[in-house]
Amino acid sequence: MGFPKIFSELVESIARFPGVGRRSAERIAFYILKMQSQETKALARRIEEIHKFIKSCRLCNNFSTQDICSICSDAKREKDIICVVEEPKDIMAIEKTAQYRGLYYVLLGSISPLEGVDGEDLNVRKLINRIGSGEITEVIISTDPDNDGELTAQFLIQKLSSYNVKIYRIAIGIPLGTQIEYIDSATLGKALLDKKAI
Numbered sequence: 001m002g003f004p005k006i007f008s009e010l011v012e013s014i015a016r017f018p019g020v021g022r023r024s025a026e027r028i029a030f031y032i033l034k035m036q037s038q039e040t041k042a043l044a045r046r047i048e049e050i051h052k053f054i055k056s057c058r059l060c061n062n063f064s065t066q067d068i069c070s071i072c073s074d075a076k077r078e079k080d081i082i083c084v085v086e087e088p089k090d091i092m093a094i095e096k097t098a099q100y101r102g103l104y105y106v107l108l109g110s111i112s113p114l115e116g117v118d119g120e121d122l123n124v125r126k127l128i129n130r131i132g133s134g135e136i137t138e139v140i141i142s143t144d145p146d147n148d149g150e151l152t153a154q155f156l157i158q159k160l161s162s163y164n165v166k167i168y169r170i171a172i173g174i175p176l177g178t179q180i181e182y183i184d185s186a187t188l189g190k191a192l193l194d195k196k197a198i
């Protein structure tokens with residue numbers, strides 16, 4: 001369509017973002033083109049900085065700028081309860097409900113037969129070690145209520161059932177086939193309160 005190649009390349013990069021179609025990518029690229037050069041530099045710097053400074057918490061895999069994240073290092077959290085989620089963004093969703101005061105563990109994925117990910121590929125070693133050390137009394141499995149999330153929950157239940165720990169599944173009131181991050185705070189909060197003992 002006669003636009004310079006570097007412009008089309010930017011559109012292509014933006015179109016790869018989740019939830020951004022080609023049309024939106026073009027609008028964003030035009031917007032960037034019209035931005036002040038100072039603003040574009042600040043944006044580029046922020047993108048670089050999140051890669052440089054944000055890492056995985058050594059204990060729970062949450063995003064953190066420190067070795068240990070702000071939740072794991074918070075003295076007011078209940079340290080014997082762990083809520084297991086698939087991704088750091090699920091922590092954000094659960095924190096918004098204000099119904100949970102324990103710790104988290106982020107799997108950084110889920111079992112996915114379509115993508116060839118099975119239980120042995122999941123990042124559970126640190127979780128098992130902590131449960132094995134006896135410091136945890138309760139585990140709330142909060143993987144997504146979709147097919148992959150359910151397979152992951154079943155795998156975890158199997159792995160954890162030999163340990164002396166109470167296992168719960170967040171599920172009640174949540175329609176199957178959705179993801180934790182898309183559930184409204186009130187429903188998610190209720191699902192946490194109504195957690196089902198396994």
Ligand SMILES: [Zn+2]
Binds near residue numbers: 061062068071073
């Ligand atoms: Zn942490």
